Amino acid sequence: MNQSELGQLLGYDKTYISLLELGKRSLDDIGSRRHIAETLRLPPHIVGVTDPADTDHRAMLQFGESTVRLAEIARQSGHASEAVAELWPLVARLEARMEDGYTERDVLHLLARARVGLGVALGNVLPEERLSTAARWTAKSIDIARYFGDPAFTSYVLRMHGNELRKARLHGAAVDRLQHAAAIAPHHEAKAAVLPLLARAVGTLRNQPLFDEVMRETNRLLEETEHTSLFNPYALHEIRLRGLMATGRTDIAIQLVEQGSPVPTTTVAPQWRVIELITVAQVRLAADDCGGAAQSLHTAIDEAVRQRLPHQLQRMVRASHRRLPEIREVADHALDRIRQEMAA
Structure with missing residues (x-):
């Protein structure tokens, strides 16, 4: 719609419409603003007029913002x-x-x-x-x-x-x-939030050069950027282990597990503890340490059930496979219970 058409619709001269668009004129009276809102079928608050509908709109936004924020806190808390x-x-x-x-x-x-x-x-x-x-x-x-x-x-x-x-x-x-x-x-903070997830995704493609490149950049930012629940040495240790296994460097992964996990430098989301336990168990199985793997998976199953994490239980079923049949059976039963509850 051009200025002439808009002016004709609102009952204003085209020149006046142009001045409004350029900010050289303003509509300060409520009546004119209501007229524009009604003619163009806009919510009144768009043109700065407060009415009961606008109050509902602001209340809805405040409620929505709180809901999104609290939901994210709940998710990260398990x-x-x-x-x-x-x-x-x-x-x-x-x-x-x-x-x-x-x-x-x-x-x-x-x-x-x-x-x-x-x-x-x-x-x-x-x-x-x-x-x-x-x-x-x-x-x-x-x-x-x-x-x-x-x-x-x-x-x-x-x-x-x-x-x-x-x-x-x-x-x-x-x-x-x-x-x-x-x-x-x-900025660095935004990039630091992406790189761990990118490293994990690249690892699944078994792209060793790209995985190593992303991890190098991640390590560099680790020294320059504030740590978060995902971007910290503890979480990156698990990502590195999984990537090393995926890219055929099991021996290095085993050495890292033997050295132990880094001390968390910030609050780590509970689900990350489950994820790390499963990955460590996979590395221990590769090192023929079935006892250590079973211990990690037992703890992981309890946490996955408490947090209702079926995807992680499925990872455990695959990890235990034939070598830890008892663990596989426990994980399978826990997964079935969650599926039944979801279907109810």
């Missing part, structure tokens, strides 16, 4: 199921608003974050055969992120989506998204 329960109705409500034509920037931004949060939480609580669902939810935020054109936010969305693609075993696509996320990361 309560991903509770995060899903909080985020699902919020996403449904925001999507319903969008379908009704409410596409304000703050609503879209909240929706994108809520979808990502829901996808990541689902990625914790769903079994492997359903992890593509988690990847689909994170993918729904990509177009919104690109619309905003904020490199930090786009990098965040691509990072989370790429990690869910990896878990869904779409390894090539995962590396592509994560490399893109790293490339557009606007």
Whole structure:
């Protein structure tokens, strides 16, 4: 719609419309603002008019922001199921608003974050055969992120989506998204959040040169960037072990396990403890240390059941295989119980 058409619709001269667009004139009276909102079918708060609907809008945004923030805290504290329960109705409500034509920037931004949060939480609580669902939810935020054109936010969305693609075993696509996320990361902190996930995804492709390159860059940033629940020596130790195993350097992985895990420098998410125990067990089995592997897996099973992590139980089933049949049986039974509870 050009200025002439807009002026005719609103009852204003084209020149006046031009002055408004250039910021040389302003609409200070409430009546004119209401007229524009009603004529263009905009929510009143878009043009700075407060009414009961606007109050509801602000309350919804405040509630939504709190929900997303608390859900992320719950997920990182080992309560991903509770995060899903909080985020699902919020996403449904925001999507319903969008379908009704409410596409304000703050609503879209909240929706994108809520979808990502829901996808990541689902990625914790769903079994492997359903992890593509988690990847689909994170993918729904990509177009919104690109619309905003904020490199930090786009990098965040691509990072989370790429990690869910990896878990869904779409390894090539995962590396592509994560490399893109790293490339557009606007500062060290954003890049540090991507690199551990990229290293893990590259490891699954058995790309030794790229894995080593990513780990070198990660180690460099470890000295320059504040540590987080993912970006810290403890978490990176597990990622390095898994990558070494995947790229055929089992002997180095065994040496690292014998040296022990680094002391955590920050709070580590509970699920990372489970992930690390399983990876260490895999390395111990490669070293023919069945007793040490069994001890790690026993602890991991208890934690995976408590946190409801079916994907990690499936990793344990594969890790124990024929060499630890009793462990495999316990993990299988625990997995069946979680599946039955999910189906109920």
